[in-house]
Amino acid sequence: MITESPSPRSRRALLNAALGAGVATIAAALGRPLPAKAADGDPVVVGGTYTASSVTRFDTGATGAIALWGYSTSQAGVYGQSTSGNGVIGESSSGTGVAGNTTSGIGVVGFSPSGIGVYGISQTNTGVQGFSGAFGAQPGGAAPAKTGVHGYAAQDANARGVHGQTTAGRGVYGQATSGYGVRGYATSGTAGYFATARATTGFALHAVGRVRLDKSAGLATIISGAKSVVVTPGINLVPVSAVVATLQGDAGGTTTVHRVAVNATTNTFTIYLTANSTAHVQVAWIVLG
Numbered sequence: 001m002i003t004e005s006p007s008p009r010s011r012r013a014l015l016n017a018a019l020g021a022g023v024a025t026i027a028a029a030l031g032r033p034l035p036a037k038a039a040d041g042d043p044v045v046v047g048g049t050y051t052a053s054s055v056t057r058f059d060t061g062a063t064g065a066i067a068l069w070g071y072s073t074s075q076a077g078v079y080g081q082s083t084s085g086n087g088v089i090g091e092s093s094s095g096t097g098v099a100g101n102t103t104s105g106i107g108v109v110g111f112s113p114s115g116i117g118v119y120g121i122s123q124t125n126t127g128v129q130g131f132s133g134a135f136g137a138q139p140g141g142a143a144p145a146k147t148g149v150h151g152y153a154a155q156d157a158n159a160r161g162v163h164g165q166t167t168a169g170r171g172v173y174g175q176a177t178s179g180y181g182v183r184g185y186a187t188s189g190t191a192g193y194f195a196t197a198r199a200t201t202g203f204a205l206h207a208v209g210r211v212r213l214d215k216s217a218g219l220a221t222i223i224s225g226a227k228s229v230v231v232t233p234g235i236n237l238v239p240v241s242a243v244v245a246t247l248q249g250d251a252g253g254t255t256t257v258h259r260v261a262v263n264a265t266t267n268t269f270t271i272y273l274t275a276n277s278t279a280h281v282q283v284a285w286i287v288l289g
Contacts (some may be wrong), residue, residue, distance in 0.1 A: 067264045126150045132159060217246065217286045220271060224279050228272045233287055237264045242288045254276030260285075 042246035044050060055214040058067040071075035080088035090098030100107030110118030120128035124220035125145055132153035143151060174182035184191035196202035222229045243260040255275040260267045271283050 011158060015099060017029065089141070120149075130162075132161075155232050155279075213286065216288075220272070220283050222251070222273060222277050222281050225276055227276045228270050229270055230270050231285060232268045235267070235287065237262055237267045237269065237287070239264050240289055241269075243269050243271075243285055244288070246283045248282040248284050251275075251281045252281070257283065 006088040024037070044056070053180075068078075070079075078088070080086075088098070090096070104254070108118070110116075113266045118128065121128075127149065129150040130152070132151075133155055149162070151161035153161050162172070164170075172182065174180070194204045196204050205261065218231075220229045220231045241262050241264070243262060245257050245260050247257060251273055253275070255273050255277060258272045259272045260269055260271050269285075271285065
């Protein structure tokens with residue numbers, strides 16, 4: 001029987017083998033996994049670092065279970081990093097693409113030293129939606145369409161859908177090219193509420209430019225020979241509603257506005273002059289309270 005002896009290894013090969021073994025030993029001692037060039041189809045071992053040439057996908061569509069679960073007591077459960085793209089992308093056909101949940105901390109945090117911390121975009125629906133209340137008690141139905149940011153809170157009368165705060169700047173700032181910078185709407189309550197903590201020196205409302213009051217301000221005409229006019233503003237009046245009326249023309253002689261009588265039952269008020277007007281004259285009015 002012929003026995004083949006192994007070919008002798010060169011001195012350089014022996015040194016390279018020893019050096020590689022030493023590096024592996026040091027890396028293992030430091031707790032750093034060695035990067036491995038894994039071929040597609042190779043198994044992934046826990047604690048390893050791998051370089052793949054294609055996408056690795058976990059599919060649990062048949063069972064509906066969680067595809068990938070990351071857990072850590074003090075660090076990130078799942079960490080995604082990209083040089084110029086997206087570190088983490090979440091996508092869903094009808095559910096939530098990315099969800100953050102916490103018992104007492106912050107569900108989702110976005111941070112950027114110079115860019116955008118959190119950015120939401122939607123082609124036809126809401127870019128960013130925030131909800132305050134019991135988990136799982138989100139309002140039914142979709143958020144308002146074509147909305148950049150939507151905040152919803154329904155705990156009690158002190159709940160706030162959106163709250164803005166600043167020490168010296170603007171708590172909430174709205175800007176529009178041709179529409180409304182800020183708009184408030186209420187079904188039965190107050191659409192816009194303005195208050196100041198410094199009641200004696202601050203301003204509850206400061207407007208630069210014309211102020212438009214629909215249905216709570218307008219013009220009424222007292223015809224020639226008449227002494228009064230009944231106005232239906234189109235809003236609900238109460239016994240304490242205050243109406244300010246001013247003549248916009250000459251009613252003749254010393255004739256001026258005498259008084260205003262509010263009828264909260266019919267939601268109308270009557271403007272009276274001190275005498276019959278000698279010509280058609282307009283009266284400007286504003287309803288307060």
